[in-house]
Amino acid sequence: MRTAGVRPSLFPDIGARFFGYAGGLMLLLWDALRLIVTLRVKPSEVLRQAYFLGVQSWPIITLTSAFTGMVISLEAAAQAVAYGLSQLIGGSVAFGTLRELGPMLTGIVFAGRAGAAITASLGSMVVTEQVEALSSMGVSPTKVLVVPRLLACIITVPMLTVFADIVGVYGGFIVAALHAHVSSYVYWQSVQSLAGMSDFIAGLIKAAVFGAVVALVGCYEGLRAKGGAEGVGSVTTQAVVTSIILIFALNFAMSLVLFK
Amino acid sequence: MRTVLERDDRDPTQAAPPDNVEIRLHDVELRFGQKIVLSGCSLDCERGKVTCVIGMSGAGKSTILRVINGLRRPYRGLVYIDGKEISGLPERELIEVRKKMGFAFQYSALFDSMTIADNVAFPLHEHTSLTRTEIGKRVSEVLASLGLEDVGDRLPSELSGGMQKRVGFARAIVNDPKILLFDEPTSGLDPIIANVITDTIRDIHSNLGATCVVVSHDLNYVYSMADTIAMLFEGTIIESGPADKIRNSPNPLVQQFLQGSVLGPIPI
The missing domain is CATH 3.40.50.300 (P-loop containing nucleotide triphosphate hydrolases)
Structure with a gap:
């Protein structure tokens, strides 16, 4: 195989790679939004993906949220009881869970489970020419592969976050009651007085954005898989890492905007 | 450059x-x-x-x-x-x-999450306004013409390499390409x-x-x-x-x- 006579660049242009990646993600998002707005969506496929990506992530998200709520309560309870502030335990658990930990932990666990599944699935389709087969038939891979997963993630991550919020706050109650002997009335009264509906809604908005990030990054990485199994493994790792970093960064940015 | x-x-x-x-x-x-x-x-x-x-x-x-x-x-x-x-x-x-056009790939490139019948029906679902019954009939005809009468409900991974190739052909020809x-x-x-x-x-x-x-x-x-x-x-x-x-x-x-x-x- 001959090569063109072009001198290779000595230093990789990190800026160009960053903007190339960001631009690729935005183009994929634009393509998907265009298809969604023009209603070229198969509801049955969205539901199938929602079941596979969302419902099957429920047990692991429930478990992690329960233990997180419990550990916050454990740490807060010891301090609060020592300073006579046990009436703040429920509120602090609910406040932290609804605003930050519920959506963020759900997003991170979802990125690890569903994001990896999306990338591995699409990556395998790329290396076995299935995605090329779609294009060869005149069918947009974005329409068939990306749009259902994007919608499924945007719908299911907030739903999972509701579960995570409930389980986290309730887990906190169990530890507060058993460990610090805080009464049920005091705990739930504290929850009601410190955490409001606006915190809950803001958390769900964050969750929807995290869902979109996991789907977009997962699909984008999967669709640019190269080689065989090693290539699929490499993009899968990259997708999870990128999703988690973006979730942390966007969580901070959204907290700045939503809780001003 | x-x-x-x-x-x-x-x-x-x-x-x-x-x-x-x-x-x-x-x-x-x-x-x-x-x-x-x-x-x-x-x-x-x-x-x-x-x-x-x-x-x-x-x-x-x-x-x-x-x-x-x-x-x-x-x-x-x-x-x-x-x-x-x-x-x-x-x-x-x-x-x-x-x-x-119909494109039959080297390794068949069948959609592994779909049955054989769904694979062959895929271009028809995407590009025609045929009813589900009409598509089913057309798929059966094409599969039969390639000697694949009884495989419609199976997954690609359950077929031999030669059969997968023929299913790939069936998918390529199902909408009568030029x-x-x-x-x-x-x-x-x-x-x-x-x-x-x-x-x-x-x-x-x-x-x-x-x-x-x-x-x-x-x-x-x-x-x-x-x-x-x-x-x-x-x-x-x-x-x-x-x-x-x-x-x-x-x-x-x-x-x-x-x-x-x-x-x-x-x-x-």
Whole structure:
């Protein structure tokens, strides 16, 4: 195989790679939004993906949220009881869970489970020419592969976050009651007085954005898989890492905007 | 380095093919990064005929099919499909061109999460307004015509390589395309199944009357089905014509390839 006579660049242009990646993600998002707005969506496929990506992530998200709520309560309870502030335990658990930990932990666990599944699935389709087969038939891979997963993630991550919020706050109650002997009335009264509906809604908005990030990054990485199994493994790792970093960064940015 | 935006902008009408040529590649150059895969590649495929592209592994044979289908855009040169130059078409217009083509991939490229029937029905669901019953009927007809009556409910992973190839053919022909592209249809198959596949391609061609482009390096099967054979070497078509012309070619590259000789001008 001959090569063109072009001198290779000595230093990789990190800026160009960053903007190339960001631009690729935005183009994929634009393509998907265009298809969604023009209603070229198969509801049955969205539901199938929602079941596979969302419902099957429920047990692991429930478990992690329960233990997180419990550990916050454990740490807060010891301090609060020592300073006579046990009436703040429920509120602090609910406040932290609804605003930050519920959506963020759900997003991170979802990125690890569903994001990896999306990338591995699409990556395998790329290396076995299935995605090329779609294009060869005149069918947009974005329409068939990306749009259902994007919608499924945007719908299911907030739903999972509701579960995570409930389980986290309730887990906190169990530890507060058993460990610090805080009464049920005091705990739930504290929850009601410190955490409001606006915190809950803001958390769900964050969750929807995290869902979109996991789907977009997962699909984008999967669709640019190269080689065989090693290539699929490499993009899968990259997708999870990128999703988690973006979730942390966007969580901070959204907290700045939503809780001003 | 020239970019894709600096594509050759010569007048496409000058290289336009005559009516009997359905597919024309004119002086096509294609690169993957800095690798030149096709260079000065020109090929004519006559309407309703079978053209076989032969050549060494890695010569760019499969890439030619992808250029014809619009999956790869040439860096330079012109690609005509049914009289229309497609190399500069936007993706939306390329979709219309692709609807007229069927592409049977080397490794079948069946959707592994779908049943065989769903795989074959897929192009019909996407591009036609047929009812579910009509699609089911058409799928059954096509599967039966390829000897695959009882596999509709099975998954691709439950079929042998030869059966998967035939399912790939079924998916390619289900919406009666005018152009059929076959990528290495007999590779990796035993001689009996390879014969079955060759007969299947001949039957499909005679039934549909489509223009077929077959990429292969199995010469026995190529001789038995080709109206025209084109040999690709280092990204360029170096000889093309009927089987006899290729067999008697004075070109030492062609002769070395046909004889499978280690000695000769082709670097091993």
